[in-house]
Amino acid sequence: MNKYVDVILPLPLPRSFTYLLPDEEIGKVQPGFRVVVPFGRKKFYTAIVCKVHNNAPTEYEVKEITTVLDKAPILFPIQFKLWQWLSEYYLCTQGDVYKAALPSGLKLESETIVLLNPDFEADTQLPPKEQQILDLLPAGQEQSITKLEKDSGIKNILNVVKSLLDKEALFVKEELRRLYKPKTEPRVRLTENHSSETALKILFDTLSRAPKQLALLMKYLELSCYMGGSTSLKEVSKKTLIDSAGSSTSVFNGLVEKGVFLVYHHEIGRLNKQEGDTVVLNPLNSFQQKAYNEIATSFKEKNVCLLHGVTSSGKTEIYIHLIEEAIRRGKQVLYLLPEIALTTQITERLKRVFGAKLGIYHSKFPDAERVEIWQKQLSNQPYQIILGVRSSVFLPFENLGLIIIDEEHENTYKQQDPAPRYHARSVAIMLAAMCGAKTLLGTATPAVETYYNATTGKYGLVELKERYQDIQLPEIVPVDIKELARKKRMNGPFSPSLLADIREALDKKEQVILFQNRRGFAPMIECKTCGWVPKCKNCDVSLTFHKGINQLTCHYCGYTYRPPRSCPACEGVDLRSRGFGTEKIEDEVKNVFPDASISRMDLDTTRSRSAYERIISDFEQGKTQILIGTQMVSKGLDFDHVSIVGILNADTMLNYPDFRSYERAYQLMAQVAGRAGRKNKRGKVLLQTKSIDHPIIRQVIENDYLSMFQREMAERQAFHYPPYYRLVYVYLKNRNEQLLDLMARTMGDKLRAVFGARVLGPDNPPVARVQTLFIKKIIVKIEDGASMARARELLMLIQREMIEDERFKSLIIYYDVDPQ
Ligand code: ADP
Ligand code: ZN
Ligand code: ZN
Numbered sequence: 001m002n003k004y005v006d007v008i009l010p011l012p013l014p015r016s017f018t019y020l021l022p023d024e025e026i027g028k029v030q031p032g033f034r035v036v037v038p039f040g041r042k043k044f045y046t047a048i049v050c051k052v053h054n055n056a057p058t059e060y061e062v063k064e065i066t067t068v069l070d071k072a073p074i075l076f077p078i079q080f081k082l083w084q085w086l087s088e089y090y091l092c093t094q095g096d097v098y099k100a101a102l103p104s105g106l107k108l109e110s111e112t113i114v115l116l117n118p119d120f121e122a123d124t125q126l127p128p129k130e131q132q133i134l135d136l137l138p139a140g141q142e143q144s145i146t147k148l149e150k151d152s153g154i155k156n157i158l159n160v161v162k163s164l165l166d167k168e169a170l171f172v173k174e175e176l177r178r179l180y181k182p183k184t185e186p187r188v189r190l191t192e193n194h195s196s197e198t199a200l201k202i203l204f205d206t207l208s209r210a211p212k213q214l215a216l217l218m219k220y221l222e223l224s225c226y227m228g229g230s231t232s233l234k235e236v237s238k239k240t241l242i243d244s245a246g247s248s249t250s251v252f253n254g255l256v257e258k259g260v261f262l263v264y265h266h267e268i269g270r271l272n273k274q275e276g277d278t279v280v281l282n283p284l285n286s287f288q289q290k291a292y293n294e295i296a297t298s299f300k301e302k303n304v305c306l307l308h309g310v311t312s313s314g315k316t317e318i319y320i321h322l323i324e325e326a327i328r329r330g331k332q333v334l335y336l337l338p339e340i341a342l343t344t345q346i347t348e349r350l351k352r353v354f355g356a357k358l359g360i361y362h363s364k365f366p367d368a369e370r371v372e373i374w375q376k377q378l379s380n381q382p383y384q385i386i387l388g389v390r391s392s393v394f395l396p397f398e399n400l401g402l403i404i405i406d407e408e409h410e411n412t413y414k415q416q417d418p419a420p421r422y423h424a425r426s427v428a429i430m431l432a433a434m435c436g437a438k439t440l441l442g443t444a445t446p447a448v449e450t451y452y453n454a455t456t457g458k459y460g461l462v463e464l465k466e467r468y469q470d471i472q473l474p475e476i477v478p479v480d481i482k483e484l485a486r487k488k489r490m491n492g493p494f495s496p497s498l499l500a501d502i503r504e505a506l507d508k509k510e511q512v513i514l515f516q517n518r519r520g521f522a523p524m525i526e527c528k529t530c531g532w533v534p535k536c537k538n539c540d541v542s543l544t545f546h547k548g549i550n551q552l553t554c555h556y557c558g559y560t561y562r563p564p565r566s567c568p569a570c571e572g573v574d575l576r577s578r579g580f581g582t583e584k585i586e587d588e589v590k591n592v593f594p595d596a597s598i599s600r601m602d603l604d605t606t607r608s609r610s611a612y613e614r615i616i617s618d619f620e621q622g623k624t625q626i627l628i629g630t631q632m633v634s635k636g637l638d639f640d641h642v643s644i645v646g647i648l649n650a651d652t653m654l655n656y657p658d659f660r661s662y663e664r665a666y667q668l669m670a671q672v673a674g675r676a677g678r679k680n681k682r683g684k685v686l687l688q689t690k691s692i693d694h695p696i697i698r699q700v701i702e703n704d705y706l707s708m709f710q711r712e713m714a715e716r717q718a719f720h721y722p723p724y725y726r727l728v729y730v731y732l733k734n735r736n737e738q739l740l741d742l743m744a745r746t747m748g749d750k751l752r753a754v755f756g757a758r759v760l761g762p763d764n765p766p767v768a769r770v771q772t773l774f775i776k777k778i779i780v781k782i783e784d785g786a787s788m789a790r791a792r793e794l795l796m797l798i799q800r801e802m803i804e805d806e807r808f809k810s811l812i813i814y815y816d817v818d819p820q
Helices: 077-089 094-101 128-136 145-152 157-166 197-207 211-223 238-245 249-257 286-301 315-328 344-357 367-378 390-394 424-435 448-455 481-486 496-507 582-592 609-620 661-673 695-701 705-718 737-758 788-804
Strands: 004-008 017-020 034-039 043-053 113-116 142-144 170-172 183-190 261-268 304-309 332-336 358-361 385-388 400-406 438-443 460-464 475-480 511-515 524-527 544-546 551-553 575-578 598-601 626-629 642-647 684-689 725-734 759-763 773-783 812-817
Touching: 004 034, 004 094, 017 034, 077 094, 077 424, 077 788, 094 390, 113 145, 128 145, 128 157, 142 145, 157 170, 183 238, 197 211, 211 238, 211 249, 238 249, 249 261, 286 304, 286 315, 286 460, 304 315, 304 448, 315 332, 315 344, 315 400, 315 438, 332 390, 332 424, 344 358, 344 385, 344 609, 358 367, 385 390, 390 424, 400 424, 424 438, 448 460, 448 705, 475 481, 475 496, 475 695, 496 511, 496 642, 496 684, 524 544, 582 598, 582 626, 598 609, 642 661, 661 684, 661 695, 661 705, 684 695, 695 705, 725 737, 725 788, 737 759, 737 773, 737 788, 773 788, 788 812
Parallel strands: 304 438, 304 460, 332 385, 332 400, 358 385, 400 438, 475 684, 511 626, 511 642, 598 626, 642 684
Antiparallel strands: 004 017, 004 043, 034 043, 113 142, 113 170, 183 261, 524 575, 544 551, 725 773, 725 812, 759 773
16 A cells, blocks of 8 residues: 655745655655655755654655655654644744754755666666766766756656656765765774784884984874773874974874874764763752742743842852752753844853753854754753753753743744744743743843733743842933034944943053944944935845945945945935944044953954854953944953943834834843942943933833833834734735735735734835845734634635735745744
8 A cells, every 4th residue: 555745845935745655665654754755856955854644645746755865763753743833823934944944964955966876787678768868968067957957858867767766876965865974074094904002112213213203203102091902092193293293294194104093083973062061050059949939839830930030149050050950850951042132151150060961052153053953852861951042942852841931021032034934932931832831042142922921820930030149230320412413522333421431441451331222333334415315226225334334324225335435316426424334433432442352243343253252252251342332242241340330222112113113122221231330349330312301211210110011011012012912013015016005005004904903004114125036014013812723724714815816926925923
């Protein structure tokens, strides 16, 4: 009887597809196996088996699986459940989820590469098409099937290739099976002929005329702990040997040529296997212990608990105790951090306590390392703790007991593009529930939604208001820069009091952090004569000026331009920059404090992980006195000598057109302020703003989260926003602006017919064109408590109607559920 499998393809297709299992694979393949399958006219893809069954598909002719890539599943059954939930909740396909979930090394290229089997001899004459393909593939050369199809002109080449594969005339390239290759290290040992003591004595004599080679040989004997004869020796890496002897590769090669040394390759893991000595946990102080106990109690009744603790109250210490306890029960822990908060500081802190039990999953690590972690999680010796970013919610866990989401309010937990546009906090809570695990959310500034869930009793709530060792919260001083500007007393972006405080801090050898929530040199340049502002030709945004590289860049599509010498509109030459980005702030600081050592931390200076960590460690070690940065500087960094924090301009945050902008402004300012003042001194924060009477400014100064929360809740209720309503943004894209307009109006009407007044728009989003595609946005607001499943059904129905309309074939529709 034939067996079939349903597979998920790495494509935005709304369903799974059925393939025939080759006879020899029956009984071997299970859900979670990767297989190569033909799809569409030309292509092969690596797909994931989600079901094995006996039913041939009825609507299409079944094709056969080309290759089975695994001997065991690479997913656990829970993952399928989670993928299913994700695709339903976030209105995307399981193919989208599959693409986001797996590291590239496990997904393989879509273009299968084949090569000739050099040992192949045909028993009988091959069919002409097959011979033609073999002729196109000289020995040792490899080719993608797409290319072979093109070169041979053969239609339906898959069958021909498959027949050749069956005859073992061709192979699927091994690299396809394992894009990920284990890392090896060259090591060295003595050849058979030279391992005995007698042989070595003779060798010493011959080498007396080659002192460098002799020295290297002696070093080898020392490192390998050679005791004469055949006792087992320590393995010596080639590099260590050459380095510790202060020798060179050519001297080394000399000994290889003389047949003394033999080089072999030893497979080493990429992961840090160092067992290392671990330290005992810090004892919790009484406040922390109380919070710990309350969390434990809350977990008896509820699945999720919020730990609302001021900065430096020791939340991380509490996490460490909870992790230790979970591990003692034999459970695994997932510890999530926003990407930019995952620093060496926290890694080191956890490594000291948990040593080799800890694995780190970071998007800036090489893909091969992520593959290795994935595979270790499938093995019988998985990491007990994974410290990771957003995407680590997709890792396979056999025995998860606890998820910690640190800085839970961070909006970088939400994936913006591409689909799945998921929020790692929601996914983690769902994953934990599926595994019977608990979730702890931690932050000093909870997201309004989270605090709402905690105060209504859906989540547990534990408050920790005391800072560790009674360190005082910083003094926050508002500075009215509108008034100062009117009196012409501003020095560029700096008020006189900020300058005075920076100067004093520098004199005392203390450090300063300056926060500006905008990168680049200036947000824009402008013609002083006619007001012309350069815009991106693909997107509907003004360009940011980067002085260092003398470029205008679009922060949406990444396109770069050379700044014009004169205005293309009026030919005026008085082009000036307007506003301040971090790069311009850096210039200004250098002008005022030429002797200070300054560094800047933003997306532009931290493209690589090493650059990022160098900036932090230089600041930590006091090599840098002034650190200028975007919101990156507010994230989970512990510095001991920062006495002054300057928030240069609160208004850019307050004026951002989004219903969350006040909440976010509060969070950002409170977090940045938390960087000031540590062990022995109260820190000071200068908060520069043009809106000195704004309630948010007062709430930040008074550290009054509750007032901020209550005000926000009242507004959200009045204007129908989360947490009272769930938002779904419907995006429509097209190259043709008029057509898009019609599409959006048609879809808006259809939505209104079903959802009534819950529909807003269509509108132009803040950036109405990106990468030459025009964009329209329709907002659907659904009451908290209404059925999302039903809403989803209706949305999908309307989408189908739209796409089936002949006129709208080129329409792209996608959704952002719970937008951030
Ligand atoms: P949070 O995560 O709340 O910002 P941390 O856990 O980072 O706070 O604690 C702030 C600082 O105080 C850290 O340097 C930490 O090592 C120290 N600390 C907090 N609690 C303890 C404790 N119980 N024992 C020793 N050091 C502690
Ligand atoms: Zn002009
Ligand atoms: Zn652009």
